[in-house]
Amino acid sequence: MTCIQKTIKRYAEYKGEYFVAESHPTEQYVQGLKKEMVTMVEKIEMLEVHNQKLMGKSLAFCSLKELQEIATQIEKSLHIVRSRKAKLYEDEVEKLKAKGRELKDERVRLSGRVGEEPSGMPMPSGSKEKEDVETDLSIGFRPDLNILLVP
Known part of the structure; x- marks a missing residue:
């Protein structure tokens, strides 16, 4: 080799x-x-x-003890599910309340821009400029117009 x-x-x-x-x-x-x-x-x-x-x-084929344990587990699980559900509802209510406050604030802000009270009623006459509208009714001759006014 x-x-x-x-x-x-x-x-x-x-x-x-x-x-x-x-x-x-x-x-x-x-x-x-x-x-x-x-x-x-x-x-x-x-x-x-x-x-x-x-x-x-x-x-x-479950014994009574097993069935009781299963029932206890289901009750605990149900409690957890219901607690979570309640928490979600609480959170949603808080969000809706906050949204309501935002909308109310926005309404107040917009009402101030338009010249109204937040409730939707007009502001008192002394608080805003008076409009140039004459509401008195007069019957008779107006020399400046040279016409007779009749209601």
Whole structure:
């Protein structure tokens, strides 16, 4: 055997040992993943059964204690849901009140620009400029017009 052939043989042997030594930890890793997968599948199945019980299904084989625990869990969940709902309603009422205050302020501001009281009634006659409208009715001759006014 030549020197090159010996080197190739040693390389092949080394390469084979290297992969054999390295494959063992890989197999352990794969086995660990398989065990973890089995554990997860079991947990998922238990959660699905528990969920069905909470939804009122598959209760035929439940003991009285289990049924009481399920009822307690449902009551706690219902309390949490109702509390959240009440909080959302409170927040919405506060938003609507704030919007109402904004609209009221805007109405007051706009009424001031138009010259009205915020209630929608005109301002007293002394507070704004008088309009040039004459409301007196007169019957008779007006020399400046040279006509007779009759109602």
